[in-house]
Amino acid sequence: MILVTGATGGLGHQTIDFLLTTTPAAEIAALVRDIDKATDLIEQGVDVRQADYVDYPALVEAFRGVDKLLLVSAVAFTDRLQQHRNVIDAAKEVGVKHLFYTSIQRSSDFVMPEVTESDLATEAYLKASGLTYTILKNGYYFEGLGYLIGSEVPATEIRFSAGDGKIAFVKRTELAAATAALLTGEGHENQEYTLSGSEAYSFNDIAREFSALAGRLITYKSIEEAPYVAQKVAAGFPDMVATFLAQWGAAAQAGMLAGTSDTVERLLGRQPTSLGEYLKATYFSGN
Numbered sequence: 001m002i003l004v005t006g007a008t009g010g011l012g013h014q015t016i017d018f019l020l021t022t023t024p025a026a027e028i029a030a031l032v033r034d035i036d037k038a039t040d041l042i043e044q045g046v047d048v049r050q051a052d053y054v055d056y057p058a059l060v061e062a063f064r065g066v067d068k069l070l071l072v073s074a075v076a077f078t079d080r081l082q083q084h085r086n087v088i089d090a091a092k093e094v095g096v097k098h099l100f101y102t103s104i105q106r107s108s109d110f111v112m113p114e115v116t117e118s119d120l121a122t123e124a125y126l127k128a129s130g131l132t133y134t135i136l137k138n139g140y141y142f143e144g145l146g147y148l149i150g151s152e153v154p155a156t157e158i159r160f161s162a163g164d165g166k167i168a169f170v171k172r173t174e175l176a177a178a179t180a181a182l183l184t185g186e187g188h189e190n191q192e193y194t195l196s197g198s199e200a201y202s203f204n205d206i207a208r209e210f211s212a213l214a215g216r217l218i219t220y221k222s223i224e225e226a227p228y229v230a231q232k233v234a235a236g237f238p239d240m241v242a243t244f245l246a247q248w249g250a251a252a253q254a255g256m257l258a259g260t261s262d263t264v265e266r267l268l269g270r271q272p273t274s275l276g277e278y279l280k281a282t283y284f285s286g287n
């Protein structure tokens with residue numbers, strides 16, 4: 001039995017969708033907080049179990065009979081490490097054989113508050129637990145680009161605090177397909193994989209792609225963190241979120257998300273989505 005947590009979220013649900021293409025539903029379990037959000041999974045025959053990462057006894061009950069478990073990391077601005085520890089401890093208590101953890105890409109030593117810190121601590125805790133593990137160092141989602149630079153085609157200029165930093169974006173569905181392949185594949189015991197895109201793009205590259213697609217000049221201007229935060233706050237983001245978004249710019253500048261890897265490509269058996277393809281489908285689909 002393979003159990004996927006975060007099954008009502010983006011990555012978890014998409015991973016189950018891919019598992020269902022190769023694995024009988026009776027061998028797939030889903031951990032959810034709210035059963036009412038999982039009716040589609042129940043209808044497909046997935047064994048839906050309910051527990052919150054903060055509820056240790058419920059986790060222990062939910063993990064019974066599970067061989068492989070995908071721990072989809074908890075959201076930022078919560079006590080991620082304690083939640084992850086609960087999942088790891090509960091998995092160990094009931095004899096889960098292999099735990100996969102969705103961490104973040106780290107192509108440099110940059111430590112991003114709210115993300116890298118708790119991921120590093122979780123990885124260390126998992127390795128010390130004695131469980132067989134696989135660490136998935138997930139790249140930055142293409143789907144997160146809109147948070148950084150807006151979800152409309154920029155009028156003339158992209159303003160972000162990433163300097164010349166590059167990001168090897170990866171589409172979340174492709175990450176999910178790769179994750180499902182790892183969960184059902186052999187030989188991934190005690191391994192760590194960087195699941196980033198095959199190509200890394202600077203924000204100048206992004207501006208160039210936008211220009212080509214829009215048929216007009218769109219440029220990139222790297223700005224300091226403070227004016228970027230002010231711009232996001234003016235656009236309606238809470239201060240804390242705006243500051244968090246600026247941190248991804250700092251992470252990009254520091255090369256944390258720039259490393260490319262062909263692991264996703266190999267697991268998909270094809271080239272992952274390119275920047276041009278993503279922008280075209282996301283920003284220009286009405287054209």
Ligand SMILES: NC(=O)c1ccc[n+]([C@@H]2O[C@H](COP(=O)([O-])OP(=O)(O)OC[C@H]3O[C@@H](n4cnc5c(N)ncnc54)[C@H](OP(=O)(O)O)[C@@H]3O)[C@@H](O)[C@H]2O)c1
Nearest residue numbers: 006007008009010011012033052053073074075139140141
């Ligand atoms: N690499 C990246 O670019 C990137 C971007 C964003 C996030 N992430 C990280 O990757 C994870 C997965 O991404 P995603 O896009 O799938 O996020 P998502 O759509 O927000 O899904 C997160 C899932 O985790 C569940 N969850 C959160 N707290 C929980 C708790 N205390 N107990 C049990 N379940 C809990 C949520 O349950 P509900 O459905 O009940 O809310 C949801 O199903 C995120 O949680 C975050 O750690 C990575």
